[in-house]
Amino acid sequence: MLSLKNISKYYQIGGNKSFVLNNVSLEVEEGEFVSIMGPSGSGKSTLLNIIGMLDEPSEGYHYFAGNAVHQLKEKQRAALYKQYVGFVFQAYHLIDELTVYENIETPLIYQNYSGSDRKAIVADMLDRFQIVGKKDLFPAQLSGGQQQLVGIARALITKPKLILADEPTGNLNSKQGIEIMELFAKLNKEDKVTIIQVTHSEKNAGYGSRIINLLDGKIDSSIKL
Amino acid sequence: MIKNYLIIALRNFWRNKLFTFINIIGLSIGISAAIVIYLIVNYDFTFDKFHKDGDRIYRVVSNFTYQSEIGYNSGVCGPLAGAIKNQVPGVEITVPFFGIYGPDVIIPEKEKVSEKYKKQDGVILAGPDYFKLFKYEWVIGSPKTALTEPNNVVLTTDQAKRYFPSLQYHEMIGKVIIYDTLKVTLTGLIKPFKQKSDLTFHDFISLSTATNGSNKALFSYVNLTSWDHTNSVSQLFIKLLPDVSPKLVEKQLKQILLKNNPPTPDRKGSSHSFVLQPLNDLHFNERFGIFDFTANSSVASKTTLFGLLVIAIFLLLLACINFINLTTAQASKRAKEIGVRKTMGSSRWQLIIQFLTETFLLTLIAVLISIVITPNLLKLFSNFISSGIKFNLPHQPNIVLFLVLLTLLVTFIAGFYPAIILSASKSVTVLKNQSLSNNRKTRSTILRKTLTVAQFIIALFFLMGTILVAKQIHYVLNKDLGFKKDAIVTISTPWKNNNQAKRQVLLNKLYSLPQIQLISVGEDPPLTGGERFTEVSYLDGKKEIKSNLLLKYGDKNYLKVFQIKLLAGRDLLSSDTLQQMIINDTYAKIIGCRYAQDAIGKYIDMDGKKSEVIGVTADFHEHSAHSIIKPLALLSIGIDKNNSEFHLALKPQSADGHEWKTAIAGMRNAWKEVYPDNDFDYEFFDEAIARQYYREQNTSTLLTWATSLSILISCLGLLGLTIYTTNQRTKEIGVRKVLGASVTQLVTLLSKELSLLILLAFVITTPFAWIAMNKWMQSFADRTAISWWIFALSGGGMFIIALITSGFQTVKAAIANPVKSLRSE
Ligand SMILES: Nc1ncnc2c1ncn2[C@@H]1O[C@H](COP(=O)(O)OP(=O)(O)OP(=O)(O)O)[C@@H](O)[C@H]1O
């Protein structure tokens, strides 16, 4: 599905290069469920953003679904992103001014779905996550777990082949966390969605098929479960 | 998608009520001003635009140069039209016509002269050519035949209905109409122009009535022979053939003039020439006026219109600046939404369009508000907005189009930059919970400061201008003009049905009114009224001193009524004739008299006769402050002169102030007894003087409005920005307070930046304002000083207004309990 070859990311700090990612190479097959772990500041989020094409590496080669991302123009990259990727954030990042329904609907708008299609798809999704009753509420009126559910529903609404999740359960209690993890496992198994998540929890990492450990911007270990 | 944008836009407006409010108020003011000014400018610029080949139509006018002074006359001498027809090949049509001053119109079938047909304006003598040049819609009759025969008349349908209210159009044809004494027959009816036009004539008497010579008075009125006399009623319009240069025609006219009226030695130093005035200049050229024999046709000033445009543009700019400032200040607030939208697949363009939609919506609301406000504004400014200007959207597609374009333009100017800034935020930075990157933040802060300074500059500029104009008006209206202005009433006795006996009766009746102190019989009072010059010479030994002397006519009471100081000699006596004159000090100096006394007994050569100087007055202002004091002589004129003016000095009013009203009522009664057929008209002298400065007064009113509105808009923006920045700095303020800063120190800290911005604006504005002021003052010979305090007052005033605007918010932030603001972090 995707492959990183000798990817580095550094910031210029006072004339010195400060490496966040240092010569990272990584292959992820379709259908995998990868967990990225590592201490704070080791570069996990940066790696995930690069995989998701939200951030650009300083060096290296990046292939995604057969495309050489490092050679693509901004526009093409955005198109690729739109077609394949769904993002889930630790801080949910719902749009405060939009209702649950509108938040979930928004990606469809950017994919140019017609109004009636959008209605049907969103209704399905609300059903599946059992949040129909909440559809007219604003994010501020939901609990953290509910907000993350909406965030995931929103990420899934365009049927992405790859879900990238940066500490999706970081702000949730353990029961809510388990629910989200089981949801991911189910998506991975039944819908064959590739998932890459960043997590600090061994237990959550256990839901995946592979654990990658980052240390100081380098891959320390990669263990298949 | 648009629906989604609209929803989020409305929710955002609601969430930021204050900013929305500020933006809408500012935009509404700017847009209303733009609409009103568009109406005015559009009105004045669309006069006589509909004539076929209008760009080839010219009016021939006359310039007279005498020494270095140029006189302008909108008419030409009578024989010119005939000469052009025969001798200038480049002219396609030559159309002479002659205005007739306010004739009384009599419809003979009625027994009595009806009141409403008195003193008609819009009556001209014209031939069939007139209708060849200007195409009217004919209801009855034909442009070719209706005015060929003498003693025929063509009316507009409106006017015909006034004369014959009970007749159908076809019944009117053949009716007789009498203009004063001239009997004519109605032969045609035309529709008045539907479009705006300065050609507002409605009674067209056939020109052949005058030119065939059977009516001696009319024949001399149109003067077909003398190249020496130019009357402004004698109008001449021509249409050039395509590609004929007006300059060339002007040269040919000069040749014709030289041939027919060669310069003679006694006309040394003077010259006469013809100028082709383009039709589209008619409405604007104040030198020639439009037609001085029709009422209600005042020239529009292009300078004023230009000034109005500038004001509209500035007000709109100020409102746009508010929008830009407030929106970019909020950028970090919205950055999260933007970042999230980007991770959900939004392209930058989609975001830009989203923000532009928001701006558009806001502008649209402001436009709708403006549409409601505009009719009221027109009422408010009815004093100096022409009554022809209407705001009636369903019937004015051009205004609808203007509004659409204005909405789009404002949306673009106000919305584009914020949209670029907002949409530029990168999703990664936003999602990492860093707000906008530092670099951009400073860039948009610098922009915000620049724009704020720009607002202050505009507001300061208007403020300085307003103070100066007010100062100048105050100066010219209140300075010592050398004569008394108040408690003087002027009435003019009529032209017609008047004689010396009647005037004497009126004079006696007026003198019997207890409130009247003194009456002078003469011509124009000082300063106001027309001016008449004559060339005089004075023989100083062998040297001949020639001067252009301004003549005033009055009687023995003239100097007393106006309290003009006599420096030497004596006042006029009833027995004096044109052989005695009182001169002003300026002229005394010109003829070489150092002391006024020396001029007494000198003889001045005027029109070949000697006139003795019997008195010298102190200089008094005979012109508005636009020009300097010129040599002047006061000559005796008696009650025997027709149409003389009475200047009545009133006794001072007592506290309850009813005397003058009673006096006016008394004058009216006296007048009605002597002149029952004429309306009584009077004018207080001081008001007549103030009227001389109506243009400056209008400028002043306009500037005051522009200033108030620009300050209002800027201050609203400033208020919004202050609220925003103090909110941003709540934590910093809290920490400083905990560390021991006092409220005063905090307020100083928070106001320092604002003060610097105002200072910068002041430094930038002052030189420009100074240049503009000097330019404006150039049109006055007599000017007030451009004092330093005008600038100081403006700068100080602006500073105080700005500090008060932001101060409330700043002090509130400074006295807030720091524990609260810090805990929430
Ligand atoms: N703009 C920047 N300039 C300099 N250094 C940066 C910048 N952005 C990120 N970094 C550095 O990159 C490193 C990796 O950041 P990253 O967010 O990827 O860490 P992480 O592994 O996700 O940590 P955490 O578990 O705390 O989320 C950090 O040390 C951070 O200081």
Ligand SMILES: [Mg+2]
């Ligand atoms: Mg992280």
